[in-house]
Amino acid sequence: MPDEKLARALGSRxxxxxxxxxxxxxxxxHKIAEQFSLSEVNSSKHLKKLYDLGLLNTRTEGRERFYSxxxxxxxxxxxxxxKVVEVLxxxxxx
Amino acid sequence: MPDEKLARALGSRxxxxxxxxxxxxxxxxHKIAEQFSLSEVNSSKHLKKLYDLGLLNTRTEGRERFYSxxxxxxxxxxxxxxKVVEVLxxxxxx
DNA sequence: TTCTTTGTTTCGCAACATAGAAACATTTAT
DNA sequence: ATAAATGTTTCTATGTTGCGAAACAAAGAA
Numbered sequence: 001m002p003d004e005k006l007a008r009a010l011g012s013r014x015x016x017x018x019x020x021x022x023x024x025x026x027x028x029x030h031k032i033a034e035q036f037s038l039s040e041v042n043s044s045k046h047l048k049k050l051y052d053l054g055l056l057n058t059r060t061e062g063r064e065r066f067y068s069x070x071x072x073x074x075x076x077x078x079x080x081x082x083k084v085v086e087v088l089x090x091x092x093x094x
Numbered sequence: 095m096p097d098e099k100l101a102r103a104l105g106s107r108x109x110x111x112x113x114x115x116x117x118x119x120x121x122x123x124h125k126i127a128e129q130f131s132l133s134e135v136n137s138s139k140h141l142k143k144l145y146d147l148g149l150l151n152t153r154t155e156g157r158e159r160f161y162s163x164x165x166x167x168x169x170x171x172x173x174x175x176x177k178v179v180e181v182l183x184x185x186x187x188x
Numbered sequence: 189t190t191c192t193t194t195g196t197t198t199c200g201c202a203a204c205a206t207a208g209a210a211a212c213a214t215t216t217a218t
Numbered sequence: 219a220t221a222a223a224t225g226t227t228t229c230t231a232t233g234t235t236g237c238g239a240a241a242c243a244a245a246g247a248a
Contacts, residue, residue: 002182006175007105008205013098029225042207044225054182063215063224071185073178080171081100087165088096088148106236123195136237138195157194157245 002054009053014038015046016078022056023075026068096148103147108132109140110172116150117169120162 009015018032027035033043047067050056057070069075103109112126121129127137141161144150151164163169 003110003176003179004107006179006182007101007107007110011101011105012206013101016097016101030223039208040225041209041227044227045206048226054185065225071178071181073174073181077171077174077178080167080174082097084165084167084171085097085100087167088100091148091165102235108236124193133238134195135197135239138197139236142196159195 005053006055009050009055010081012046015050016081018046018050019055019069019074019078022067022069023078026057026059026066028064028066030064032067099147100149103144103149104171104175106140109144110175112140112144113149113163113168113172116161116163117172120151120153120160122158122160124158126161 014036017036021027021032021035029040029043029047032038032047033040036043038046047056051058051067055069055071055074056067059066059068108130111130115121115126115129123134123137123141126132126141127134130137132140141150145152145161149163149165149168150161153160153162
């Protein structure tokens with residue numbers, strides 16, 4: 001069920017940040033690891049998860065593997081997601 | 095961190111369906127349980143989770159507790175969510 | 189008062205996700 | 219041929235989530 005998986009994919013702050021970065025341009029496993037202070041192992045795992053889900057494209061060049069957004073609709077989803085987060089933040093009575 | 099919690103709240107198919115129903119009108123714990131074939135215990139738990147997150151309003155009348163959408167922005171989020179799910183479904187090469 | 193309806197909380201279990209470590213593969217440089 | 223850089227996979231430990239069962243609480247009916 002893709003809808004279950006999508007939710008689980010978005011369920012990680014790191015993966016949402018990764019998607020955010022990939023909106024601008026494709027990035028390698030290494031660059032993502034650098035950017036978010038992840039081990040390359042974990043960077044690879046997160047990207048693979050997003051890729052398996054069908055959200056990313058991949059392209060290998062030399063020893064690097066680049067990932068990019070495959071589904072443009074994800075941009076709006078993230079935008080709406082952030083909007084709700086903002087509202088929740090303002091209402092914060094936690 | 096509200097953004098972490100929101101993702102986890104959406105991470106359940108049942109909770110997304112509940113939110114979907116609440117778009118139309120407020121519903122009691124009992125009604126939700128009925129509608130989705132949940133035990134009342136679980137219905138209560140799911141609704142509490144969404145409420146604690148700040149997504150729902152609540153109103154008690156007699157022995158019933160009604161929940162309703164508090165954040166209208168959630169509608170668009172769900173809509174965009176479903177859109178991405180649809181695209182993923184069409185691309186299904188899983 | 190006693191019973192029924194509606195709802196909540198706690199406990200324990202099974203399933204799943206996450207992160208680190210180690211081993212391995214591939215490509216490029218020396 | 220050897221070493222370094224970039225990624226992936228497997229194993230393990232830890233933590234989180236969801237669900238059922240049981241106990242409890244409050245409101246209304248009999």
